[in-house]
Amino acid sequence: MVSTWGGEHRVAHAHAEFGQEFAREFGPRTMISFTTDPEKAKELAKGGPIYRAMIDPCEANWGEHRRRGEGSLGPAHGEGRIVEGLTLRLGRREVVYYPAGVLVNSDEGVADFDELEDRLLAEHPRMRRLVVRFRPMSPLRVYYLHWSNGTDLAELDARLSRGAGWGEDLGGAVVGEAVDIQCRNCGASHRIVMLEATDALFDDALARTRAHAYHEHCAVCGVRWTASVLEFIPPHL
Incomplete structure (x- = not known):
C-alpha cells in the first residue's frame, strides 16, 4: 500500500x-x-x-x-493501493487518523514534522497518529492517541477503514505529543510521547487521564518522576 x-x-x-x-x-x-x-x-x-x-x-x-x-x-514484487489517513470528528474538531503503516502526508504541511519518527511509530501497538489543528490560525500538528487498556488497534484500524462505529474503541485513549525531556536525577535525555492536557479532544479528558497507565520512572536511573510519560521513543538517527 x-x-x-x-x-x-x-x-x-x-x-x-x-x-x-x-x-x-x-x-x-x-x-x-x-x-x-x-x-x-x-x-x-x-x-x-x-x-x-x-x-x-x-x-x-x-x-x-x-x-x-x-x-x-x-x-521487487507485490500488489497494493494508495491508502490515506481517515478523517474523523472528535467533538468539535476534525482530525485525520492514520492507521498502522500509513505515513503522515498532508498537502498543507505539518509543523515540526519528523519523517523518520513517523516511520518509527507507524506500527506502534499502543498508539495511533493524528493530525489536528487545535485553533483556527494554528498550524497542523501530529499528536498521538494512546491506549493502556489493551485495545486491539489492528481491529480498530479495520473498522475505521470500513466506516464502522468506533466510539467505544476510543474510550480508553488519551492524547499525547512527542517532546524531549531530561531526567532531573541523572541528567539523561529522553524522547517521549507525553500526555497533552492543554488541548483536550475528549469531553471526559480528566477521567481518562486519571484512569490511564504511565511510565513512572526514568529508563536510565529508575528514579520515579512526575512527568506523564505515555511512551519512550527509541533513537532513530
Missing part, C-alpha cells in the same frame, strides 16, 4: 505484504521505499540490497517480478 509519493527525489514509502520468496528475508510485512533516483536508492538501502520495481504512482498497481541477485538493481 503506497502511503506517500513525492518530494525532490520522487520517493515512495510503502507498507508491503510479501509472498513466500521475499517473506523469508524480510518477513511477511515491512516498510519499503522506492525512488526514481539510483543514487537516492543507494542512500536509502544503507548498504543493503537494491531492487527494481515497475510502479504507476497514480494507480499504485504493482506487477509481479522475479527477484535478482543481492546488491543489483533487480525487481
Whole structure:
C-alpha cells in the first residue's frame, strides 16, 4: 500500500505484504521505499540490497517480478493501493487518523514534522497518529492517541477503514505529543510521547487521564518522576 509519493527525489514509502520468496528475508510485512533516483536508492538501502520495481504512482498497481541477485538493481514484487489517513470528528474538531503503516502526508504541511519518527511509530501497538489543528490560525500538528487498556488497534484500524462505529474503541485513549525531556536525577535525555492536557479532544479528558497507565520512572536511573510519560521513543538517527 503506497502511503506517500513525492518530494525532490520522487520517493515512495510503502507498507508491503510479501509472498513466500521475499517473506523469508524480510518477513511477511515491512516498510519499503522506492525512488526514481539510483543514487537516492543507494542512500536509502544503507548498504543493503537494491531492487527494481515497475510502479504507476497514480494507480499504485504493482506487477509481479522475479527477484535478482543481492546488491543489483533487480525487481521487487507485490500488489497494493494508495491508502490515506481517515478523517474523523472528535467533538468539535476534525482530525485525520492514520492507521498502522500509513505515513503522515498532508498537502498543507505539518509543523515540526519528523519523517523518520513517523516511520518509527507507524506500527506502534499502543498508539495511533493524528493530525489536528487545535485553533483556527494554528498550524497542523501530529499528536498521538494512546491506549493502556489493551485495545486491539489492528481491529480498530479495520473498522475505521470500513466506516464502522468506533466510539467505544476510543474510550480508553488519551492524547499525547512527542517532546524531549531530561531526567532531573541523572541528567539523561529522553524522547517521549507525553500526555497533552492543554488541548483536550475528549469531553471526559480528566477521567481518562486519571484512569490511564504511565511510565513512572526514568529508563536510565529508575528514579520515579512526575512527568506523564505515555511512551519512550527509541533513537532513530
